[in-house]
Amino acid sequence: MDYNHEHKADRIGWIRAVVLGANDGIVSTASLIVGIAASQVAAEHLFIVGLAALVAGAMSMAAGEYVSVSSQTDIEDAEIALEQKHIDRNWAAEEQELANIYKDRGLTSDLATQVAKQLMAKDAIGSHTRDELGITEQSQGNPFQAALFSALSFSAGALLPLLTVLFTKGPLLIPSIVITSLLSLVLLGSVSAKIGGASMLKGAIRVLILGSLAMAVSIGVGHIFQVPA
Ligand SMILES: [Zn+2]
Structure with missing residues (x-):
């Protein structure tokens, strides 16, 4: 008998948060940059567009995560207080x-x-x-930690299209961003599926389709609303 088997469920929580953050960072920043690039905005503005997307996205992720984890903790604290009353x-x-x-x-x-x-x-x-309530110290999230993790993982994801803007110019820019983004999305999806013990292929295909869709829609909108020459 193998008594050294590992349980994966306890790792899935934070892996999920980090992967979601990085996915978000890649998809939203890359989509914004290719959308703006498709509208023929001068290339020198694209880096600041990407940088703004990184900062705004990281702040928004942090705020969202902070609110979500705090309200969950508030609910649990209220339940514990009620339980204490019943016991008294x-x-x-x-x-x-x-x-x-x-x-x-x-x-x-x-x-x-x-x-x-x-x-x-x-x-x-x-x-x-x-x-009775099923609340343990491990199950209670820390809102500051959750906010920090989300902001950092979003920034790490957003950095990829941002660096691509820095090192690619001209007509190669949009295809470069699309390809590097999709490749890293697939890599991220496979790795997280592997660590979580789920199907790697399923995870990779899912992010590939959704990521392509997000960038395609952005490029389409950029083409429709061209910058007046
Ligand atoms: Zn009770």
């Missing part, structure tokens, strides 16, 4: 409730009551938070 008002019923949870998980009635009594004597709110 009705210890016996809460003990019974906890015992029922352990009984449902497979303990005999007597043992479940004993476990509930002992756990509540040691840390009443802790045992209810963990076993």
Whole structure:
């Protein structure tokens, strides 16, 4: 028997956040740059367009992630406070409730009551938070950390099309950005699928299609709204 098997679910949370951030950074910055380039804006403006996209996107990701994780934590804190009230008002019923949870998980009635009594004597709110509400310290996100991670991973993704603008000029610019972006999206999708234990091909094809679509729409819009000559 292999007792050294690894569980992947605990890693998926932050990998998902980092990959999503980088994906977003690549797709939105590349799409913006190729869209503007397709509208015949002078090439020297494209770098500042990309830079603005990086900064704005990173700020927006950070703000969104901060709000999302904070409101989740607020909800959990409110639930814990409510649970504490129930424990203060009705210890016996809460003990019974906890015992029922352990009984449902497979303990005999007597043992479940004993476990509930002992756990509540040691840390009443802790045992209810963990076993009734399902909230653990690991499951509680840190909003600052989440915001920072999102902003950094978005910036890392956005850097790729931005650097391409810096090193490519003329008619090669749009194809270069499209190709480097799609290649890195596929690489990112495959790697994250691999780490998460999911199908690499599925992950790669999904980002390839969605990324192509985003850039194609942007280029189309850029062509329609040309800069007046
Ligand atoms: Zn309870």
